[in-house]
Amino acid sequence: MEPIFVAKNITKSFEYPTHLSILSDISLEAFPRQSIAIVGKSGEGKTTLLHILGTLDEATSGELFIAGKKVVANMRDSCRLHHIGFVFQAFHLLTDATVLDNVLLPLQIARKPIHKNSLDYARATHFLEMVGLQDRLHFRASKLSGGEKQRVAIARAFVNDPDIILADEPTGNLDHGTAQGIQDLLFRAVADEGKALIVVTHNLALAKQTEMCYELEYGALHKIP
């Protein structure tokens, strides 16, 4: 089976004010239905790596391949739109918008029809049902609890049918009980939808649930057996 996501020799360094190497020669592969965890201490560059993998940030050197295609500068937006779903620690929802509007947003950006009878609208409501928010469709995102917000974020990450889900500390802002629920939901969704998952966390319990686990230390990625 071909990997859906390949990162080759990724490095990231800053030259100003002094030379600082954050990531060095990182290579990673992810297959459909595979879940990978990247753990590490705070400040090791986990979020930077995730943002580079998610084309939100540019690597100093290295290559990314998504769905068999090399990611070049002018296709990064399109890659995020069609191949990547994000789940952030801080949820990053549009607080003024409703739950449904937040989930419809990626579809709108992809210029898909979102009228009530459209398939994409049905898909959005399906995911909101899957995360248990079918009775909160028209609630403002700002009125939701942390756990509910993260459920909305998960539904939003899946709605555009991406190939890979990138999650940055998805349970970092949640209490233990809620975090467990979100964890289960995320893994179930990944399994049901057949997506690859790369999750960055320092929550070992979450890391243990993944198929593969890497540790980021001093800018290098080490596989944890």
Added chain:
Amino acid sequence: MFEISVACKYLVPRARYLSVSIISIISVLVIATVVWLTVVFFSATEGLERRWTEKLISITAPVRVLPTDAYYQSYYYLIDTISEASHYTAKTLLEKLDSQKSDPYNPAVDSLPDDFPQPLYNKEGQLVDLVKEAYKASTSVRGVSQLTADVFETAFANVKMQLAREIPDSGGAMEVRILSKDTYLTNFDPENTILSTILLPLSDADRKHLETLYHTKEISDFIIKEKNGIWQLPETSFGQGVLLPKSFQENGVFVGDRGTFSYYTPTATALQEQFIPFVVAGFYDPGIIPIGGKLILVKEGAVAQIAAASHASPSDFPTGLNVRFPDYTQAAVVQKSIQQALKAAHIAPYFSVETYTDYDFTKDIFQQLKSEKNLFSLISLIVVIVACSNIISMLIILIHDKKKEIAIMRALGASKASIGCIFGISGLCMGAAGSVIGALAAYFTVKNLGTLLAFLGKLQGFDVLNAAFYGTTIPTEVSEYALVFVISATIIISCLAGICSASIACRQNTSEALRAE
């Protein structure tokens, strides 16, 4: 469309974003005010300019064909001065036009000086009749309705009037006041279709004066009349009817008053004063042309008679063809067409074709009006730029406010172009909203300008627009030029303001913005 829906969301004022909402409302109102002021100003000035132009054209014409020096030096013009058949006298344009014979030269009785100009012959070997050819060129313009051409002549005469007035409370005793004024006379055109726009109505005082002076209720015999589109000046036993400019009316002259045109003719020993009696048949408003207060409209015979007696050079008293048509905006087209026709007839050097903006006595006014229009257009543009710069301020605050939302949209796959588009649309919408509000306000203001000016006049105690300069009616047409100019300028500048702000939004680092939380 995603960009429009997000832009619309941002544009709706919300209590939560009070500062952005207030700035955006102020920006829209400032733009609306600029649009309103510009459109009202241009509409008013354009309306006044149109009225002045119409008045000017109604006593002259939108286009004139004037003989040049080459004409006066030509064989065609000079041949009459050495021909017995023409009584050794140069002919006026009207005489040339009415003449049966183009070349009065008779070798049997007339002798040509050696340095006499060479005649211009046509293909058939006949002398080209310059005036008839020019007349033909002037009347053969295609695509312009109701076009007519007539010869106009001007002459100089001194007007002497005896104004008989009843002394109040004197039991019918009369006093006579003398009015003397140097004036220009020009032909009255009976077929002038726009004369009605400048004719002043007969006042009650005029009517009463006529009845008193002529002891009759049948005053129609003394005033100008229109019948089947033809204007008629009365012929009375006291002299021919003439139209005086309204400056005479302001000097106390009434319709029915009598006077004489005084001019001099040379005799063997001296200059002898001659008189042509006239009766005032009406007044007209000459508008703002400098000689307007001195220009009297008389029947063509009188002008020719006085001009013929004059010793001045023909070019001192303008003569030519008045080319009239109702839509004066076609003047340039008509000018070009006549010039082409003259060129085709090989007589272009003998005549110049001028539009109403080129006349000696109007050129300065029209240049000044155009200059003012250009100047105010520039000022409006600067004010619009200043007003639209508010949009940049508002959008920059909005971008700062929506930094996180922009980053989220970017993370979800929105391109930089899409984000730029959102703010470009926001700027455009604000400009468009300001333009629409301003244009509507301008429309209602212009349509009610009379009421508004009356109110302002009441506040300041005298008329806002002096009737002597601006007439008695106020323009009520919205200027299309102003609407197109100011709305397109506003929308383009707003869009540019939006794009400037959008470029800032696009440069935002998504990764950093997401982490800033």
